[in-house]
Amino acid sequence: MPRFKIIDMILLATIAAVFIWSAIQPRDYFTWVLEVSPAVVLLIVLILTYHRFSLTTLSYTVLTVLVLLMFIGGHYTYDDVPLFESIQKAGHFKRNDYDRFGHFIKGFAILPIREMILRLTGITSKFWTSTISLSFVMSIAALYEILEWLTAKIAGTPAKDFLGTQGDIWDSQWDMSLAFMGSILCLILFTRLHDRKMADSGLKPK
Template identity: 55%
Template sequence: MKNVKFSHFFLFIIIIIFLLWSVIQANDYFTWMLEVSPAVIGLLVLLFTYTRFRLTTLSYLIITILVVLMFIGGHYTYADVPLFSWLKDEFHLQRNNYDRFGHFAKGSFIIVIRELLLRNTCIKPSKWMICITLSIILAISAIYEIIEWLVAKIVGRSAKSFLATQGDVWDSQWDMSLTFIGAILSLLLLSKLHNHIMNKELK
């Protein structure tokens, strides 16, 4: 533990707190397992590789935010997150848009992809970097939608809360589009900061 940065340890504690909270009286434990397990697997990978390949604090912060959003969605189910249910009622929306917000936020994962490419390949910050990272984040988003579809096919109606389509036949397209938009905004807003943090932390 002596080589663990305090900021990283603090983010890890936040994740553990939200994980424990999410499992206590979760709305649907089967849905909770489906929503939370990808995040838990990813976190285990990060823990086992922490000393060998440490990401920047910015990347860990983004991962923390995304994981917490997944834990919240797992606790309530994405279609029943209270704040967004209130927004639905207050503004007379057709659906609870927490899942849309979550997919938009997942676009920020492009910064983690960017870091992995910059540190492990010969690719430099350029237009090609933008194209490659956007292609990867879109591919990940599409794969996730395919996995959701496969789970629904395998387990049937019990996966309804996991899919969170709320009756929208274009839900998968919306999810991928919002991830794409979130990724573009993340590159525009965070790339320079990301470069600065990498230069500072990885010397």
Template identity: 55%
Template structure:
């Protein structure tokens, strides 16, 4: 019964993600930038869906995957430097840039829970300092890899408009460092806030 209840929640999350994905694909700022932005989320979602019957995450992890996918689809639709709400915040508080990308990289720290769950499920690691340290290291590695991909995109396209939108630096030469630092802070805070909740959910999932 509990498994059925959780399955319904997972289906609802998938439905929400699909609706946002369809919306994001309708007249985005540019289709090339949209493809570049949403492709990683599509790959991850495809893997999660394909392996659903073989391995199920906790509902907390699925909520995080759904949230991060939605954030990516929104960024892909508008480009990260032109998301309307954050343009309004920029103008209202006289900020120097649209901070949607910074907000997104900070929230990517939530992926620490998903990575933590994979480590608990497929390695001999148990909860403690080593698990937290390796989880944070993987989050940082993924953040760094993403920045390298963004940098390579500008080299391959020789600095075209699409690559600049994808890079989203907005004139800040330290943008990559900011993004990685925010992902690190987000991961640390995520583990501090959610680790105990995740442990309980992970135990209950395995008891089903």
């Protein structure tokens, strides 16, 4: 059985450290559980499948950033992350945009999705791999918004911080649009690098 790569172990150790920090006196434990649970489930799946289907370090790095953003948002709540609160005050903006930033970066999840499509389906056309990957990202983004709404409906007031609309009735549409834009930017910036990293790792399409 192959061992964990050192760089992947460093990424995992970073995640573990931030998770522990995030769990120490978060603003609201109920919101924290709601925010970090999807990331924890994702981590468990990645760890369990690591030896059978490991991804490139580039994909794992992207996923690490996404997980860390969710842990930070869970600790402070997305409405009150200090850095973006300072930006809000300095720019006299109406809202703390950490949530918007997070959804934009979540669009970068297109990279590991693209990798799985290339390696599992045999599809090699750049147009179709990009189109299918974008479809997956948008489906996940829409599903997440539905689950946020459903959780808030069931839990009521305690889930207000989890929903994080900050009074914007178009918040869900903004979140999905930003994930889409993040995906497009990620494809433009990293497609060639991603292909090269897969080739260097000997990870050939099926």
